[in-house]
Amino acid sequence: MHETELQDLSDDADYAASQQQGSRSISGSDSGKRSMSSEPDGAEVVYLKDNVTIHPTQYASERISGRLRLIKQGSSLFMTWIPYKAHSSGNDSESDRNLYTIKAVPFTDIRSIRRHTPAFGWQYMIVVLSSGLAFPPLYFYNGGVREFLATIKQHVFLVRSADDANAFLVNDIQDPLQRTLFSLELSRAVSVSNVPSASVSVSPAPSIENSQRTDGDSYDWSSSISQYNGRHRQKVQDPARDLSIQVLEKFSLVTKFAWETTSILFRESHNNDFGADERKNFIQSLPDNIRDTEHNNTEKVPEEIPVASDPLEFDKLTLVWGKPRQPPLGSDEWATFLDSEGRIMDSKALRNRIFYGGVEYRLRKEVWKLLLGYHAYDSTLAERDYLCSIKKTEYESIKRQWQSIPPEQAKRFTKFRERKGLVEKDVVRTDRSVSFYDGDDNPNVRLLRDILLTYSFYNFDLGYCQGMSDLLSPILFVMEDESESFWCFVALMERLGPNFNRDQNGMHSQLFALSKIVELLDSPLHNYFEQNDCLNYFFCFRWVLIQFKRQRKKRGWGTPENGGTIEEEERGEDKLGEFEYEKTMRLWEVLWTHYLSEHLHLYMCVAILKRYRKKIMGDQMDFDTLLKFINELSGHIDLDATLRDAEALCICAGENGEACIPAGTPPSLPVETGLSYSQQDDI
Amino acid sequence: MASRRRMLLKVIILGDSGVGKTSLMNQYVNRKFSNQYKATIGADFLTKEVQFEDRLFTLQIWDTAGQERFQSLGVAFYRGADCCVLVYDVNVMKSFDNLNNWREEFLIQASPSDPENFPFVVLGNKIDVDGGNSRVVSEKKAKAWCTSKGNIPYFETSAKEGFNVEAAFQCIAKNALKNEPEEEIYLPDTIDVAGGGRQQRSSGCEC
Ligand SMILES: Nc1nc2c(ncn2[C@@H]2O[C@H](COP(=O)(O)OP(=O)(O)OP(=O)(O)O)[C@@H](O)[C@H]2O)c(=O)[nH]1
Numbered sequence A: 001m002h003e004t005e006l007q008d009l010s011d012d013a014d015y016a017a018s019q020q021q022g023s024r025s026i027s028g029s030d031s032g033k034r035s036m037s038s039e040p041d042g043a044e045v046v047y048l049k050d051n052v053t054i055h056p057t058q059y060a061s062e063r064i065s066g067r068l069r070l071i072k073q074g075s076s077l078f079m080t081w082i083p084y085k086a087h088s089s090g091n092d093s094e095s096d097r098n099l100y101t102i103k104a105v106p107f108t109d110i111r112s113i114r115r116h117t118p119a120f121g122w123q124y125m126i127v128v129l130s131s132g133l134a135f136p137p138l139y140f141y142n143g144g145v146r147e148f149l150a151t152i153k154q155h156v157f158l159v160r161s162a163d164d165a166n167a168f169l170v171n172d173i174q175d176p177l178q179r180t181l182f183s184l185e186l187s188r189a190v191s192v193s194n195v196p197s198a199s200v201s202v203s204p205a206p207s208i209e210n211s212q213r214t215d216g217d218s219y220d221w222s223s224s225i226s227q228y229n230g231r232h233r234q235k236v237q238d239p240a241r242d243l244s245i246q247v248l249e250k251f252s253l254v255t256k257f258a259w260e261t262t263s264i265l266f267r268e269s270h271n272n273d274f275g276a277d278e279r280k281n282f283i284q285s286l287p288d289n290i291r292d293t294e295h296n297n298t299e300k301v302p303e304e305i306p307v308a309s310d311p312l313e314f315d316k317l318t319l320v321w322g323k324p325r326q327p328p329l330g331s332d333e334w335a336t337f338l339d340s341e342g343r344i345m346d347s348k349a350l351r352n353r354i355f356y357g358g359v360e361y362r363l364r365k366e367v368w369k370l371l372l373g374y375h376a377y378d379s380t381l382a383e384r385d386y387l388c389s390i391k392k393t394e395y396e397s398i399k400r401q402w403q404s405i406p407p408e409q410a411k412r413f414t415k416f417r418e419r420k421g422l423v424e425k426d427v428v429r430t431d432r433s434v435s436f437y438d439g440d441d442n443p444n445v446r447l448l449r450d451i452l453l454t455y456s457f458y459n460f461d462l463g464y465c466q467g468m469s470d471l472l473s474p475i476l477f478v479m480e481d482e483s484e485s486f487w488c489f490v491a492l493m494e495r496l497g498p499n500f501n502r503d504q505n506g507m508h509s510q511l512f513a514l515s516k517i518v519e520l521l522d523s524p525l526h527n528y529f530e531q532n533d534c535l536n537y538f539f540c541f542r543w544v545l546i547q548f549k550r551q552r553k554k555r556g557w558g559t560p561e562n563g564g565t566i567e568e569e570e571r572g573e574d575k576l577g578e579f580e581y582e583k584t585m586r587l588w589e590v591l592w593t594h595y596l597s598e599h600l601h602l603y604m605c606v607a608i609l610k611r612y613r614k615k616i617m618g619d620q621m622d623f624d625t626l627l628k629f630i631n632e633l634s635g636h637i638d639l640d641a642t643l644r645d646a647e648a649l650c651i652c653a654g655e656n657g658e659a660c661i662p663a664g665t666p667p668s669l670p671v672e673t674g675l676s677y678s679q680q681d682d683i
Numbered sequence B: 001m002a003s004r005r006r007m008l009l010k011v012i013i014l015g016d017s018g019v020g021k022t023s024l025m026n027q028y029v030n031r032k033f034s035n036q037y038k039a040t041i042g043a044d045f046l047t048k049e050v051q052f053e054d055r056l057f058t059l060q061i062w063d064t065a066g067q068e069r070f071q072s073l074g075v076a077f078y079r080g081a082d083c084c085v086l087v088y089d090v091n092v093m094k095s096f097d098n099l100n101n102w103r104e105e106f107l108i109q110a111s112p113s114d115p116e117n118f119p120f121v122v123l124g125n126k127i128d129v130d131g132g133n134s135r136v137v138s139e140k141k142a143k144a145w146c147t148s149k150g151n152i153p154y155f156e157t158s159a160k161e162g163f164n165v166e167a168a169f170q171c172i173a174k175n176a177l178k179n180e181p182e183e184e185i186y187l188p189d190t191i192d193v194a195g196g197g198r199q200q201r202s203s204g205c206e207c
C-alpha cells in the first residue's frame, strides 16, 4: 500500500526549495553527519535528516514527512522537525502539519529517546518530554537513528537505560522528587495497560548487555515501577514493562500546547523561564477548540470532590491520534473509486474515505448498499441492477405470505396478529417529526409497516422487536424504494440482529465488552462504576441497541414548564429532529465501514463517557442519576468530536481493546453458514 | 441503604407495549399528551414533587419498555420500588390478560420484603378511544381481578384527555408512601414545608 503513497519528492516544489535551502547551509544534505554550518542567528545545525516522517494514524498511508534537525545555540541543543508542505493530500493535512511541527525543543525538556530499529521495516524513535508527553514516533525512512543519537551524545548528557538497550535518558534525573513523579507517570501507564506482569522475579537482574553503558547512576525505569507497584518484574523480557513504556509513549501524547510552549521558550527566552503571563497569553492564542476544552475542564466541574485523573489525558490523545474529519464524499470523488464497469477498485480506500467524512446525501442510495453488504464491492453496475430486479420479485413473494392471510385465518393466528399489532403501534411512533414520516395517513409510515412485517416473515424466528423501526426508518428515507429498503435492512440485521435476540445475549455481550474496554482505557472510571453498582452499563442500552439514534432532546421531559406552547415546542422539535436525523445517518455510515473496528460504536460509548467522566464522578452520580444524565445527553453530543475521540481510543486500545471484545460480539458479520437465529419459540 | 431515599418514592410503570405508559407518565408530570412519543427503549424516569400531609416528597416515576424481550433489564430498574403501576389498554384483551404476568415478574425481579402486601395500582387506559365502543375489557372484569389480588386500587384513565390521571397518581403516591418503613419517612429533615415547593432530593450522601 505504501509503495503507491511514497512521494516522489523530487518534483515537489516545496521540497525542492527546502533542499536548496538545506544545501545552502550544509553540503551533502542527506548525509546527516555532523555537518557544521552557520544559521543566521548564531545557531548551528549539527544534524540534518530529510524524509523523517510521522504517521498520524496507525496506517502507513497516512503520513507527514519533514526534516529533522539538531541545532546548537550557545551551550543548548535543540531539536526541530518541520514538515514539508503537502503537495496533494486532503484538506486537513495543513492543520495536521501545523499540529505536529516540532518548532524547537530544548534538550533540557527531553526526558528520553527510545529507538526502534527493527531488522525489517523502518527505524523510528520516540521522544518523551520531561512533562511525560511524547511526540509521535518519528520514522527514518532512510535510516539515521544511530547518527542522530551519536550527535546528541556529543552535546548533551545521554545515558543508555540500564534495562532497555534501546532507551536513552537525557539529563539523567538526580532529584528524588522528580524521580518519583516520573515513576508515577510510568506506573499510571502500566495500570492503564492492565496487562498482568507475565513473570515475577524476586530480585531484578539488570541486563548487562552493552558496553556503551556509561555509568552506575543511570536512572532505572523498571525498578521504580516495581517499587511503586510493590512487586518486582523481570526486566528484560517482561512484556508488561515493555508495554508500560510503549503505553507511556503512546498515551502521554503531545499537544499543541506542548509544541507552542517549546516554541515560545525558544523565541522569547533562552533561560527556560516561562512566566505566568506568557502562559496566559499563550492560552489565549490557542485555537478555539483547544482553548474551550481546557477551559471547560477547569470551569465546568466544581472541584469539591477530587476525581481520579484520566489516565489517557483524553484531549491530548484525541488531538494527536484522531484525524480531523473531512467533508462527505461527493460525486466527483466517488467516480474515482469506480472502474469503467462500476466495480469498486479499492474497497478499503473507499471505506477509509467514508470513515473520515461520510457520504453526501444523494450518493447514499448507491453507497449504503455496498457498505451494508447488500451489493458486493466487486460487482459491476449491471450486476447490481440485475440483482435489484431479482430481489424485487423475491421481496414481493415474501410479502405476499402475510398479505394473503385472510381475516378468518388471522383469527386463529395469534402470533401474526400480535406481531402486526406491535409493528403498527411502533411505526406511528417512529420519527414522526421528520417530514418524510409526518402527518396523518403518511404512505411512508405504511411502507415501514409493510417492510417490517415482511421482515418478520423473512426471519420468523427473530420476528419483530422494538428498535427495529428506528433502524429501518433512515434506510427507507434514503432508498425511497420498498424492496431495496427491505434488502438493506436485511443486510443491516445480519449485523445487528443479535441486538434483538429474545434472550438479549447480543446486548449483554456488547455491554460486557464495553465494561471491559472502559476498564482498559479508564480504570478510575471503571472502579467508580463498580463501586456505584453501575457495571451492568444499562445506561448505555439505548445507545447500543439503536446505534445512537434518538439523540434528540425530548423537550419538556423532566424540566419545569418553560411557558412555551406545545405548538412552539413541537415546531422546535421538528427542526432539531431533522438535524439529528442527518447526524444519525452520518454516524451510521461511518460505523458501517467497519474500518478501524467493527465495534467502533463501543468506543463511541467510551468516548462520550470519558467526555463526562469528571461530571459523573464529581457529582457522585448513582445508577439512577447516571441513567437520567445519559438519557438527557441526547442532542448534546458533538458527533464529529466524538467520532474523533472514538477513533483515538480505538487506536490506542489496539489489540488490547479487541481482546476485550469476545469473539462473536455483535455486530460481527456472521460466518458464512446461513446461520439463523435459533430461538425458543416463546411468543 | 435504609437512609438512601428517605424523601424519594420510587414508582415503576409496567404493562404491554403501547398501552400508554409513557403517555400516562407525561400527562401526569407535564400535563401534556403528544402523538410523537416514541416506543420506550431501555428505561427512563421523570420526577415530580408531591405534597402529602404537609410533607413534600419526590415521586420518581420509572417508565420501562413494554416488549417482553426487554424484561431481563427489569431487575436493574425494579430494585427499591415503593409502588408498582400495572397498565393495560381497555381495548386490547391481551394487555389485560398479561397483567398477571407483569405482576409476577415484578415480584420475582424486585423481590420486595413483603410481597403479599406490596402496593400495586392498576390503570385501565385509553377509555377515550372510539367513545368507548371498541372497549373489550369491562370495568367489572378488571375490578374483579384487582379484588382477587388483594384489593388492588383500580382507575380508568385516558392519557390523551388527561382523564383521571391526577387522581390515579395521587393514589399511587399515597400507596408508595405506605410502603416506606416508618423510620425512613420520619427521619428529621430540613425540608422547608412552609416555604413550599423548594425541591429537596435527598439521595443519601450528606447534603
Ligand atoms: N386514544 C388514546 N391513545 C393513547 C392513550 N395513551 C396512549 N395512547 C397512544 O398509544 C400509543 C402508545 O402510547 P405510549 O405511551 O407510547 O405506550 P407505552 O406503553 O409507553 O409503550 P412502550 O413504550 O412501547 O412500552 C401512542 O400512539 C399514544 O399516542 C390514550 O389514553 N388514548
Ligand SMILES: [Mg+2]
Pocket (backbone or CB within 6 Å): B021, B022, B023, B038, B039, B040, B063, B064, B065, B066
Ligand atoms: Mg413507552
